[in-house]
Amino acid sequence: MSPLSSTNPAYCYIQLFLVRFRETMQTIFEWTGYIKIFTTLFATVNPFGAVPVFIGLTGSLTKRERRRVVLTASIAVAAVLIVAALIGDSLLNFFGICIPSFKVGGGILLMLMAISMMQGRHTQTRQTPEEAQEAEDKQSIAVVPIAIPLLAGPGAISTVIIYAHASFQPVHIALIICINLIVALVTWVALHVATPISNMLGKTGINIAARLMGLLLAAIAVEFVAGGLAQLLPGLAK
Numbered sequence: 001m002s003p004l005s006s007t008n009p010a011y012c013y014i015q016l017f018l019v020r021f022r023e024t025m026q027t028i029f030e031w032t033g034y035i036k037i038f039t040t041l042f043a044t045v046n047p048f049g050a051v052p053v054f055i056g057l058t059g060s061l062t063k064r065e066r067r068r069v070v071l072t073a074s075i076a077v078a079a080v081l082i083v084a085a086l087i088g089d090s091l092l093n094f095f096g097i098c099i100p101s102f103k104v105g106g107g108i109l110l111m112l113m114a115i116s117m118m119q120g121r122h123t124q125t126r127q128t129p130e131e132a133q134e135a136e137d138k139q140s141i142a143v144v145p146i147a148i149p150l151l152a153g154p155g156a157i158s159t160v161i162i163y164a165h166a167s168f169q170p171v172h173i174a175l176i177i178c179i180n181l182i183v184a185l186v187t188w189v190a191l192h193v194a195t196p197i198s199n200m201l202g203k204t205g206i207n208i209a210a211r212l213m214g215l216l217l218a219a220i221a222v223e224f225v226a227g228g229l230a231q232l233l234p235g236l237a238k
Contacts (some may be wrong), residue, residue, distance in 0.1 A: 117214025
């Protein structure tokens with residue numbers, strides 16, 4: 001009997017090992033993709049970058065009122081992102097917008113946000129000066145403008161819709177929803193300890209973190225635009 005015969009027990013064990021190894025590597029690559037989705041969404045929401053604005057808007061509130069604002073804003077962020085994951089694609093179809101076009105538009109929006117983050121500026125795609133002024137006159141600021149559009153703005157919503165469209169498998173959508181919940185939880189933590197974070201990092205530290213996330217966001221924005229253009233103009237991919 002040949003050493004490499006299919007009836008050889010050693011050969012069967014080797015084949016089984018290779019099959020399991022390929023399955024394991026495939027699973028690792030899939031989880032790596034979801035880690036990338038989380039990283040992208042976290043950089044887009046950027047709760048730590050919103051800390052100075054949050055402190056400015058809630059400076060006159062008591063600790064109890066501020067905790068209520070943090071909880072409400074975090075729940076609103078989770079709700080907006082989950083709704084975007086569930087019905088975002090249907091909404092695009094209703095308006096006749098294809099995903100490749102949305103990828104290009106979303107990628108450009110993310111690039112504008114990334115450039116603003118790398119320059120240490122608060123981008124107006126998240127909150128305009130008019131919205132900031134209006135927020136100072138409102139009694140309830142948890143949903144608008146803190147949750148929307150400061151945290152769950154157009155960039156975050158676009159990111160969720162694009163990644164949710166990658167697969168319509170229930171497991172994929174469920175994982176996207178879990179990622180949204182984790183981002184909302186991190187947002188709750190960041191806003192809950194906003195004052196200590198601001199005191200510890202200072203404006204310079206927060207700007208450095210924002211620039212690093214902006215650099216990451218710029219690279220992902222290029223991927224979005226390149227992927228969308230490759231589908232809209234297949235000749236560019238050759």
